[in-house]
Amino acid sequence: MSQSDFILETKELTKVFGGLVANSAVSIGFKEREAHAIIGPNGAGKSTFVNLLTGHLPPSGGQILFKGANIAGLAAHKVTRLGIGRSYQKTNIFPSFSCFENCRLAAQSRLASSMKFFRSASSYKAVSEQAEHALEAAGLTGRSGRVAGTMSYGEQRQLEIAMVLATAPQVLVLDEPLAGMGKEESEHMVGLLRDLARRYTLILVEHDMDAVFAIAQTLSVMVNGTLLESGPLDQIRSSKAVQDAYLGDGAEAY
Amino acid sequence: MDVWFFLIQLLNGVQYGLLLFLVASGLTLIFGIMGIINLAHGAFYMLGAYLAWWLAGLTGSLVAAVVLSLPLAALVGYVIEALLVRTLYKRDHLDQVLLTYGLILIFNEAQRILWGNDVHGIAMPTAVNWSVRLTETLSYPVYRVILSGICAALAVVMYVVIAKTRFGMWVRAGASNRDMVAALGINVKLLFGVVFAVGAALAGLAGAISTPISSVAPGMGDTVLILCFVVVVIGGVGSVKGAFLGAMLIGLADTFGKVFVPDFASFTVYGVMAAVLLWKPRGLFA
Amino acid sequence: MTLHLPKRLAIVLVVLLAALALFPLWGKLVFAAKFAFLMQKLTGIMILAILAMSLDLLVGVAGLVSLGHAAFxxxxxxxxxxxxxxxxxxxxxxxxxxxxAVCALASLVVGYLSIRTSGIYFIMVTLAFGQMGYYFFNDSKAAGGSDGAYIYVKPTVEAFGITVLDLEQKLTFFYVAxxxxxxxxxxxxxxxxxxxxxxxGAIGVNEYRVQGLGFNPMVYKLVAFTIAGTLAGLGGFLAATQYGFVSPAMLGWHQSGHVLVMVILGGMGTLFGPVLGAFILELAHFAFESMTDHWLLPMGAMVIAxxxxxxKGVAGLLLQWSKGKGAGE
Incomplete structure (x- = not known):
C-alpha cells in the first residue's frame, strides 16, 4: 500500500499527560471514502487519539499528515477549516438556538471570514442552503424551527452530525455517535452513518460492535495507548492477538 | 535604606497580609465549597468593626467587645445564608453577584441608620499602648504584634481544622469537587451554613481587632472586599493556601508600594494581580 | 441573545420611546417646577443606557462579564x-x-490581555484593569487628580463655519443623547x-463548540471587547459634555458594578433590557431618594426582589408576556 492512498495518516503519534502515556507511537492510515472504526477497551486512548487528530489537544510527538502535509499542533479551528470535521461524545450543540441556526452557524464557518458586521447573516443564501442540505442529509428535515435543547436525545445526536456535515468536511471524525442511544435510535443512526460512509471518509470511535461491523470496512484496535492491529474487518475479526487482548475477555466488560 | 526601617515595613506588610487573609480565607472557602460569589463579604468586616466600636463603648473593654462581636457576626452570616443565599446555589454566578450587591446596599444603609455617618476610632487599650524600641528613632507598636499573632494563630488553627478533622475533610472534599459532598452523604445544608457563618465570623473578627489601628468608617467594607478578591484570585479561587500566599503578596506589595513608589501606590496591588494572572491565568494554586 | 422582538413587545418599546422623545412637551405640564431637573436626569440616564448596552454586548451576548467596563x-x-x-x-x-480612537486602542490592549482568562478570573482581571485606570487618573496631577477636571465650554458642532447643534442648549443635548x-x-x-x-452569540452559549466549527473565539471576543469599549467611550464623552466635569469615580468599580446591575436587572443579551434597567435603577434611585434619607435600603431590597x-430580568418578563401564555423558551 503506497502512502498516497491515505487522505489522513498518523505517524508515531504520541501524547503524554504528566507521566502518563495516553498515546504511544500510534501510526494509522485512513483511506479516502473508507469507513474506518477505532475500537478498544475504555482507557485505551481512543478519545485522546481523536482529540489529537482534530487539534483539540497538541501532540507530544509524531506527525499527523493530511493530504501529505503535517498538521500536528495546529489549533482545532484551523484543523476543521482544512476539512476534518468532528462530532463529540457528549452532545455538544447550542441548546438555546434553533436547530437550523445550529447548522447555519456551522455552514457559516466556511465563509472566508465571518468578520462581517453589516449584512444580516440570514441573507447569505449559500450558507443557508448548505445548512438545509446538512439537515436533510442527517434526517432532520422539518425540524429546523425547533429549539435544539427541546429536541429528543436522538435528534440532538443527529443534529450533532448535521452540524459536522454543514461544515462541508472531507473527513468525518465521529466520537461515539451512538453513545447513550436507545435501540431504535441506534438503528436509525447506523442507517444514517452507512449512508454517509458512501460519500465521506469516516473515522469512527464506537463501543457498539454490531454497529461497527455494520458500518466499517477497516478496523484499528487500540489497547493501553498503543495500536494493536489495523486492517480489513475480516482480518481483525479473526486475529488471534485481537481476540486475546480485546474481543475475547475484554468484551465481557460491556 | 535603613535596615530597621525596612524591617518595620516588612512587619507592617506581613501584618496587613495576615489581616487580609482572615477576610479572604472565608471568601475563598465560600466560593470553593458553595460556589457562591459573595460581594457582601466585605460587609461582615465592616459589621465586625462597628460591633466592636459599639460594644467597646457599652462595655468599656475592647477585649469584651471583640469576643462579643464574634458570635454576633457569625449569627448574622448564618441567618443571611439561610434566608437568601440558599436560594442561589443553583443559579448563575451573575444572579449571585446581583443579590449580594443588593445586600451591600442594605448593609451600608443599616450601618448608617444604626451608627450614623461619622468616622469613629477606638482608643488603644492602655495595657498594649506601648512600642518596642528598635533604634534611637524607630519603634514598633506592640498592638500590631499582637494583631499579627492572633491572625497567625487563627491561620494555624484553620490549617489544623482543615487538614486533620472530619469537618475539614468535608471542607476539602467540597472545595475540590462540590458534587462529591452531596454524594458522600454529608449534611450539605449544615455544612454550607457553618462555612458561611465561619467566613462571616472571621471577616468580622478581622474588622473588630483592626479597630484600634484603623478608623471605623462607612464604606470600609468595600475597600477590603476588592482587596480580598484580588487576594483570592491571585491565590486561585477555592484554595486556602493560595489565599494565604496571595494575602502576603498583596500586604507586602501595598506596604512597600506606599514606601517606594508613593505616586503609584494604589497601582502596585493591581499591577501585581495583573502580572500574576497573565503568568498563571487561574491563580497560583488552581 | 434575542434576535427578533415579538410584535407586542416592539409596540410597547416604541410607545415608551415616543413618551421619552416627547417628554420636553408633556413633562413641562406634568412636573412644572421639577421639569428642568428631570430633563437633565433623563439625559443622564440615556447616556448610562448607552454604556449599559455596550456592556451587554460583552456580558449578555459573548458571556464576558467585565467588572471594569466603566474605565472606558x-x-x-x-x-x-x-x-x-x-x-x-x-x-x-x-x-x-x-x-x-483612544478608547478603541485602550480596550484593544486591555482586551488582548484579559481574554486569556475566563469566568471569575475574567471578572477580576477586568476589575484590576479598571482600578488601574481609576488610580491612573486619581494620582495624575495633570488630569486634576482626585478632584477631577472641568470642561468649561462644551464642544462646538460646526459644518462649513455654521453651528449645526448648540450643545449648551439643554433641549438640543437631550435629543443628541x-x-x-x-x-x-x-x-x-x-x-x-x-x-x-x-x-x-454562539461563543456566549458554547465557546468550545464554536472553536470546533472552525472559528477562533479569541479574535471574536477581542473585536467585541474593542467595540464595547469604544461605545462606552462614546457614552463617557457625552457624560463629560453634559456635566462639564470628569472625575476618577467615572472609571471606578462602583460605576462598573452599577452598570453591570443595570444589565442583569434589565435582562442580559436583549439590548433593550439594559436600557430599561438603566431607567428603572436610576428612576428608582431618584424616587427613593426623594422619599427617605435611607434610600439604599429600599434600593437594595428592590435589587434582591x-x-x-x-x-431573567425585566426583559425576560416582558418577552414572556409578549409571547403570550404557554409559550416557554
Whole structure:
C-alpha cells in the first residue's frame, strides 16, 4: 500500500499527560471514502487519539499528515477549516438556538471570514442552503424551527452530525455517535452513518460492535495507548492477538 | 535604606497580609465549597468593626467587645445564608453577584441608620499602648504584634481544622469537587451554613481587632472586599493556601508600594494581580 | 441573545420611546417646577443606557462579564477634558474621533490581555484593569487628580463655519443623547444579526463548540471587547459634555458594578433590557431618594426582589408576556 492512498495518516503519534502515556507511537492510515472504526477497551486512548487528530489537544510527538502535509499542533479551528470535521461524545450543540441556526452557524464557518458586521447573516443564501442540505442529509428535515435543547436525545445526536456535515468536511471524525442511544435510535443512526460512509471518509470511535461491523470496512484496535492491529474487518475479526487482548475477555466488560 | 526601617515595613506588610487573609480565607472557602460569589463579604468586616466600636463603648473593654462581636457576626452570616443565599446555589454566578450587591446596599444603609455617618476610632487599650524600641528613632507598636499573632494563630488553627478533622475533610472534599459532598452523604445544608457563618465570623473578627489601628468608617467594607478578591484570585479561587500566599503578596506589595513608589501606590496591588494572572491565568494554586 | 422582538413587545418599546422623545412637551405640564431637573436626569440616564448596552454586548451576548467596563466610559470623558482648551470650545469633529480612537486602542490592549482568562478570573482581571485606570487618573496631577477636571465650554458642532447643534442648549443635548441611544441600539442590533454577531452569540452559549466549527473565539471576543469599549467611550464623552466635569469615580468599580446591575436587572443579551434597567435603577434611585434619607435600603431590597422573582430580568418578563401564555423558551 503506497502512502498516497491515505487522505489522513498518523505517524508515531504520541501524547503524554504528566507521566502518563495516553498515546504511544500510534501510526494509522485512513483511506479516502473508507469507513474506518477505532475500537478498544475504555482507557485505551481512543478519545485522546481523536482529540489529537482534530487539534483539540497538541501532540507530544509524531506527525499527523493530511493530504501529505503535517498538521500536528495546529489549533482545532484551523484543523476543521482544512476539512476534518468532528462530532463529540457528549452532545455538544447550542441548546438555546434553533436547530437550523445550529447548522447555519456551522455552514457559516466556511465563509472566508465571518468578520462581517453589516449584512444580516440570514441573507447569505449559500450558507443557508448548505445548512438545509446538512439537515436533510442527517434526517432532520422539518425540524429546523425547533429549539435544539427541546429536541429528543436522538435528534440532538443527529443534529450533532448535521452540524459536522454543514461544515462541508472531507473527513468525518465521529466520537461515539451512538453513545447513550436507545435501540431504535441506534438503528436509525447506523442507517444514517452507512449512508454517509458512501460519500465521506469516516473515522469512527464506537463501543457498539454490531454497529461497527455494520458500518466499517477497516478496523484499528487500540489497547493501553498503543495500536494493536489495523486492517480489513475480516482480518481483525479473526486475529488471534485481537481476540486475546480485546474481543475475547475484554468484551465481557460491556 | 535603613535596615530597621525596612524591617518595620516588612512587619507592617506581613501584618496587613495576615489581616487580609482572615477576610479572604472565608471568601475563598465560600466560593470553593458553595460556589457562591459573595460581594457582601466585605460587609461582615465592616459589621465586625462597628460591633466592636459599639460594644467597646457599652462595655468599656475592647477585649469584651471583640469576643462579643464574634458570635454576633457569625449569627448574622448564618441567618443571611439561610434566608437568601440558599436560594442561589443553583443559579448563575451573575444572579449571585446581583443579590449580594443588593445586600451591600442594605448593609451600608443599616450601618448608617444604626451608627450614623461619622468616622469613629477606638482608643488603644492602655495595657498594649506601648512600642518596642528598635533604634534611637524607630519603634514598633506592640498592638500590631499582637494583631499579627492572633491572625497567625487563627491561620494555624484553620490549617489544623482543615487538614486533620472530619469537618475539614468535608471542607476539602467540597472545595475540590462540590458534587462529591452531596454524594458522600454529608449534611450539605449544615455544612454550607457553618462555612458561611465561619467566613462571616472571621471577616468580622478581622474588622473588630483592626479597630484600634484603623478608623471605623462607612464604606470600609468595600475597600477590603476588592482587596480580598484580588487576594483570592491571585491565590486561585477555592484554595486556602493560595489565599494565604496571595494575602502576603498583596500586604507586602501595598506596604512597600506606599514606601517606594508613593505616586503609584494604589497601582502596585493591581499591577501585581495583573502580572500574576497573565503568568498563571487561574491563580497560583488552581 | 434575542434576535427578533415579538410584535407586542416592539409596540410597547416604541410607545415608551415616543413618551421619552416627547417628554420636553408633556413633562413641562406634568412636573412644572421639577421639569428642568428631570430633563437633565433623563439625559443622564440615556447616556448610562448607552454604556449599559455596550456592556451587554460583552456580558449578555459573548458571556464576558467585565467588572471594569466603566474605565472606558471615564477614559472617553477624560480625553474630552484633556483636549478642551481652558476657556474655549473644542471642535467636536476633532475631540470626538480622538476620544473614540483612544478608547478603541485602550480596550484593544486591555482586551488582548484579559481574554486569556475566563469566568471569575475574567471578572477580576477586568476589575484590576479598571482600578488601574481609576488610580491612573486619581494620582495624575495633570488630569486634576482626585478632584477631577472641568470642561468649561462644551464642544462646538460646526459644518462649513455654521453651528449645526448648540450643545449648551439643554433641549438640543437631550435629543443628541436620545439620537445616540437609538443609533447605538440600531448599530448593536445590526451587529447581532450579522455573521460576526451570530458567532459572538454562539461563543456566549458554547465557546468550545464554536472553536470546533472552525472559528477562533479569541479574535471574536477581542473585536467585541474593542467595540464595547469604544461605545462606552462614546457614552463617557457625552457624560463629560453634559456635566462639564470628569472625575476618577467615572472609571471606578462602583460605576462598573452599577452598570453591570443595570444589565442583569434589565435582562442580559436583549439590548433593550439594559436600557430599561438603566431607567428603572436610576428612576428608582431618584424616587427613593426623594422619599427617605435611607434610600439604599429600599434600593437594595428592590435589587434582591428582582433577582429572586425575575431570574431573567425585566426583559425576560416582558418577552414572556409578549409571547403570550404557554409559550416557554
Amino acid at each position: 466610559f471615564g477614559l472617553g470623558g477624560y480625553v474630552l477634558a484633556m483636549m478642551s482648551p481652558q476657556y474655549e470650545a473644542a471642535n467636536l469633529w476633532v475631540v470626538l474621533p480622538a476620544a473614540l 436620545l439620537g445616540v441611544l437609538v443609533g447605538v441600539y440600531a448599530l448593536l442590533r445590526m451587529l447581532l444579526a450579522s455573521p460576526f454577531g451570530r458567532v459572538l 428582582i433577582v429572586l422573582l425575575l431570574p
